Amino acid sequence: MNQIERLERLPLRDDLRGQHPYGAPQLDVPILLNVNENTYGVPQDARDAILKAVDDVLAGLNRYPDREFTELRRALAAYLGHGLAAENIWAANGSNEVLQQILQAFGGPGRRVLGFPPTYSMYPLLASGTGTEYVSGARAADFSLTAESAAKQVRELAPNIVFLCSPNNPTGTALGNDVVEAVYEAGSASRTVVIVDEAYAEFAHDGTASAIALLPGRERLIVSRTMSKAFALAGARLGYLAAAPEISDALRLVRLPYHLSAITQATAVAALRNSDSLLANVEQIKIQRDRIVAGLAGMGLQPAPSDSNFVFFGGLEDPQSIWAGLLASGVLIRDVGIAGHLRVTAGTEAETTAFLTQLAVLLGH
Numbered sequence: 001m002n003q004i005e006r007l008e009r010l011p012l013r014d015d016l017r018g019q020h021p022y023g024a025p026q027l028d029v030p031i032l033l034n035v036n037e038n039t040y041g042v043p044q045d046a047r048d049a050i051l052k053a054v055d056d057v058l059a060g061l062n063r064y065p066d067r068e069f070t071e072l073r074r075a076l077a078a079y080l081g082h083g084l085a086a087e088n089i090w091a092a093n094g095s096n097e098v099l100q101q102i103l104q105a106f107g108g109p110g111r112r113v114l115g116f117p118p119t120y121s122m123y124p125l126l127a128s129g130t131g132t133e134y135v136s137g138a139r140a141a142d143f144s145l146t147a148e149s150a151a152k153q154v155r156e157l158a159p160n161i162v163f164l165c166s167p168n169n170p171t172g173t174a175l176g177n178d179v180v181e182a183v184y185e186a187g188s189a190s191r192t193v194v195i196v197d198e199a200y201a202e203f204a205h206d207g208t209a210s211a212i213a214l215l216p217g218r219e220r221l222i223v224s225r226t227m228s229k230a231f232a233l234a235g236a237r238l239g240y241l242a243a244a245p246e247i248s249d250a251l252r253l254v255r256l257p258y259h260l261s262a263i264t265q266a267t268a269v270a271a272l273r274n275s276d277s278l279l280a281n282v283e284q285i286k287i288q289r290d291r292i293v294a295g296l297a298g299m300g301l302q303p304a305p306s307d308s309n310f311v312f313f314g315g316l317e318d319p320q321s322i323w324a325g326l327l328a329s330g331v332l333i334r335d336v337g338i339a340g341h342l343r344v345t346a347g348t349e350a351e352t353t354a355f356l357t358q359l360a361v362l363l364g365h
Ligand SMILES: *Cc1c(COP(=O)(O)O)cnc(C)c1O
Pocket: 036, 093, 094, 095, 096, 097, 120, 165, 169, 197, 199, 225, 226, 227, 228, 229, 234, 237, 238, 239
């Protein structure tokens, strides 16, 4: 009996029947380049600081943590800059939880959320989990999205929420702020909440604008960020957003009480105090990212422009066999289910070399 058949024995919600859970394979392979983690470990000075900060809160774990995670919000505001204060920040256990809370507050039954595939595979799952209808918008054939096209689709659909992912996962390309502005404008009549998911912002090329610059005067705009990628803290589960203070007021209505543990708060605050150390490898990862783009182009493949720590590339006749061939040599990358394409995370220099070398062998170069 498979999982779907077993589930048939339970009184599951009708709208969840037949659905598949999020499931990037977690395989025990030497080189893991499949889920866009930072492949550098946490540096010793940051580990020491986190250990001390966690130790400091252990004696008080008999009490519930600060429900308002005030010190963490202050530290996140200082990290983002742009004149933001603690009241502009909200956080949860990964940006996935932040996004879920936004859908709980502004989506739900009878409401619609618009996304632009190919984009982050969690958006439709978060929609179905909250009973929100997910509508797939259209991109150009090269996966780009112009301000004009995005705004037209928002005007026509009048969704309650729009997901813009910049840099976009899985394509890696950042959107210009003109797209965010146009989508926000187009959502005026429908009072559409616009989420810009900037999980990979720290990896963008110099001069790439963040939608954070657009926040003043736009109370329906939300910029989401995470410590899972550039900060090398995917295992700590800390995501956050910047927005008008009333967005946090809305999310307080749906969050679980004390949702951020004292250990999570202490870990994140200590990590932010050591952000220079934790972010030190971002430049090296960007160099490897650009090296992958150049290397793939040199093999006659078509890499998309990347502002993230991964590269999406096309021109493969048989991506499944390339994926399997890389796995057989100990390199796990991602098949995102788009014909002729694969996605690879930029790792350390040695990991990147292993990927490029094995790929060249498999392609017969
Ligand atoms: C990795 C990723 C996230 C991060 O999720 P966390 O829950 O913060 O670990 C968010 N959005 C996108 C597009 C991602 O690729």
